[in-house]
Amino acid sequence: MLEIKLTEAGKRYQYEWIFKNLNLHLPPASKVAIVGSNGSGKSTFLRCLSGQIPLTEGSISYLLDNKPLAEDVFYQRLAISAPYLELPEEFTLKELLEFHFKFKNKIQGVELAELPKIMYLENSLDKQIQYFSSGMKQRIKLGLCFFSDVPLMLLDEPVSNLDHKGIQWYQNLVKEYGDQKTIFVCSNDPREYTFCEQILNIEQYKIKTSS
Numbered sequence: 001m002l003e004i005k006l007t008e009a010g011k012r013y014q015y016e017w018i019f020k021n022l023n024l025h026l027p028p029a030s031k032v033a034i035v036g037s038n039g040s041g042k043s044t045f046l047r048c049l050s051g052q053i054p055l056t057e058g059s060i061s062y063l064l065d066n067k068p069l070a071e072d073v074f075y076q077r078l079a080i081s082a083p084y085l086e087l088p089e090e091f092t093l094k095e096l097l098e099f100h101f102k103f104k105n106k107i108q109g110v111e112l113a114e115l116p117k118i119m120y121l122e123n124s125l126d127k128q129i130q131y132f133s134s135g136m137k138q139r140i141k142l143g144l145c146f147f148s149d150v151p152l153m154l155l156d157e158p159v160s161n162l163d164h165k166g167i168q169w170y171q172n173l174v175k176e177y178g179d180q181k182t183i184f185v186c187s188n189d190p191r192e193y194t195f196c197e198q199i200l201n202i203e204q205y206k207i208k209t210s211s
Contacts, residue, residue: 001028002064002077002151002182004049009058010205011041011048018044019205022058026182028151033193034186036202042186043082045202046154049184050080064151079104079145082156082186087137089130093121096129096140105149107177119143120169134161142170146177153178156186167191 003026010020018041026032034042047053049060051074062069064077088096097115106112116122119139124132132140138161145153159167174183174195185193193199 001180002062002069003028003066004030004152004182005061005063007059007061009048009060010056011044011053012056017206019202020057022205024200028182029180030182030198031178031193031196032182032184032198032200033196034184034200034202035188035193038188041202041206043084043156046080046082046156046184046186050078050154051075076104077150078152078154079148079150080154080156081138081141081145081158082154083160084156085141087129087140090128092126092128093132093140094125097144100144100148104144107147107149110147115143115147118147135163135166138162139166139169142173146173151181153181153183154186155183155192157189157192158185158187159189159192171195 004024005026006022006024009022011018012020034045036042044053048055051071062074062077069077091099093116097112101112110118116125121136121139124136129137129140142155142158145155159170162170171191171194183196185196187193
């Protein structure tokens, strides 16, 4: 089980603080929504959590089963779905699933062969990703997250490009496969984070420096 602690965390681009003085202590299996207006820094905060970009100040520490987790191996313990992450479009769906689960363990109780059906993509197993619709690609991104055996999921606008049926599918994934995971959701759409018990408004940690 993963525990996360942010201490006086801050990120600055040139003279603008995206967030500053952010303290957060999350027990395992926490569910947190990150909200704020467009361009306020939600995605930046998520990328700092994932280790993609460094903090300007402060620290993020991770404890896995009460033991410190080094930053250089932390990426092995998380899965992320975001609009700016691209799928390898030359792969077929079958090849992508096989490739992904060479690097991430699959959750128990679900066989690899079942995943396309769960994602409503069983008729596209041998189709290249480049020919998938935006909604189909979004279901792949979310499926790779939820079916990876990791304690942390970072979801940026998870229902983007999903229709009503797709949104219900996402909400069912959370209920069925997300209970034991810590989940962060970047969103301005309440349908994406109704399950979150904590809401973090990133704008409350934004400091604008006068010129």
